[in-house]
Amino acid sequence: MAGSGNAHLRGSDMVLRAENVNVEFNIGDKKIVRAVSGVSIDIAKGETLAVVGESGCGKSSLGKALLQLPKPTSGSVFLNGTDITALKGEKLRAVRPQMQMIFQDPISSLDPRMTVRKIIEQPLTVWSDLDEQGRSERVNELLNSVGLDPTVVGSRRPYEFSGGQCQRISIARALALNPSMLICDEPVSALDVSVQAQILNLLQDMKDKFALTMMFISHDLGVVKTVSDRVMVMYLGKVCEIANPDTLYKSPRHHYTHALVASVPVADPTKKSRRAAIQGEPPSPMDPPSGCRFRTRCPAATELCAAEEPQLREMGGGNYVACHHPRA
């Protein structure tokens, strides 16, 4: 995997379309970390694209690059047809309300000194032309829609809430300006499983209610399965495979996807636990392997994999894979 190519892009009327996005970090000493290399994605209206991969694969860097926080090193990002990588200053600022983000750590992503009401009102104060009463009504509406009672929680501050409740507040804040695109970066990984289920259901409700287009970044394949319409697997800054979740989990074509799926522990003691599917850890993104970036851990690697980088190609049924020797 770890390939490039745009074979999987579907036309131009997408809410979000990113082409050949590269994110590089200069870490001094002439060393460069290539966090994201030549990734292209598109997300249709109302669709949820999940991005999965292990830590360091560039999934969060990609999410932030799409938001222009910071801008990608190269590549272009189109939001509703506008190339936002070409925008600067006030023009870029003007499109920001259309893209919102929900962060992993629900508590530290809220200002501890603000009341809940203030936190959710802030984007409205900055951007909307509502008067004070209009904003107040909108805040009530948002709090109700995420399952919090405005009269009870409005005047409290973040430390008085559990992680799950803080995540509800984050969601209300992100939805305040009716964004056309919502990026969720590991929104449930800091939560207990019983709370995780509540937040996943809430996101699903919000998506149905507000026709949201979402990018859902996660390392939990079970979580991804329940929320996504399409799943993209990343490894070391590159795309391995894109498919709908049923196809992806039932018959992964990429060897890395297969290993990832096989590594998930199954909550059934009668099934014999499988041997670890792949050994070792991902190589450093400062010095990625030539050709296919997964080849150093891949059971099917050949000389071709070292020499030539595989391009994404269609395998049928909307499944795209970047591998010279895909699984049957």
Next chain:
Amino acid sequence: MSTLLSINGLSVDFATTRGNLRAVKDVSLSIEQGESIGIVGESGSGKSVLSRAAMGILHGGNVHKTGSVIFDGNDLFSLSPENLRSFWGTGMAMIFQDPMTSLNPVRRIGTQISEALRIRQGMSKADAMAKSAEMLRLVRVPDAEATLKKYPFQLSGGMRQRVMIAIALACDPKLLFADEPTTALDVTVQAQILELLDDLRKSLNMSMVLVTHDLGVVAGHTDRVIVMYAGEIVESAKTTDLFANMRMPYTEALFKSIPTLDTPTGTRLPTIEGRVPDPTQKDPGCLFSSRCAYVQEKCKNEHPPLMAENDGHLYRCWFPIQVRSNQ
């Protein structure tokens, strides 16, 4: 098999500014030699406090413990600090949850592994280093000799967790507490670490207590499972039995709320409404009653005891699942 560790009626209280906080409530359990036990529960269920208390590393002015912990015939709470200390490393050891912060950032890996060997087993520096390299090879760290000279920040999370395991296993403990050993790791690395712990447990005939919130991890790697809720044991059974016959509504609800690879896309997950009760408050009824889907009047007023079935399956419920229909 003989009993290695027995915990009898252990309660742990913390004095807080909001009043007395009972984190562990009257917990009794025993661990046989070579056995692997899973302790499952959500945050705040008391699983980490229980394992720390059982190891004798929980003390301080605001901690109050009652009950007893007998390890290999010794009552840990009545031992002097020096005698208690002599069990750490050789008798029991612990792998802590966070590999990023549990290692000393300013000391080399080799020094950190060999420390226990030099103190407990009186090894010379050279012998201890040689044994440390051997331990690193045992936990499959590539290039063990070079790793001995590195500092923790030079290693990835997975490698640091292997170092933690090497430290814990250096003096051949009889009992290993693994407190969320893989929570901070990626799934492919998690699979490797769990497999490694299984292999080591079998080859060293070690007992293991695996503290986790992941029912998938428990299913594949334990003989017996204990489910904790609000500081109490609410269910305990052989792993195969627990997954086949859940008795406690909480266990069932917890299990159902986890999305798996078989969950169809777009499914609404069953949730557990409400919150864990405030541990500083006393509740007369079942602690899960306010969130339970099968709650009855009796549950709100009478605290259920831990009830046992013939095969040793324990549960704390007045109206257990499946048994209910036969009544």
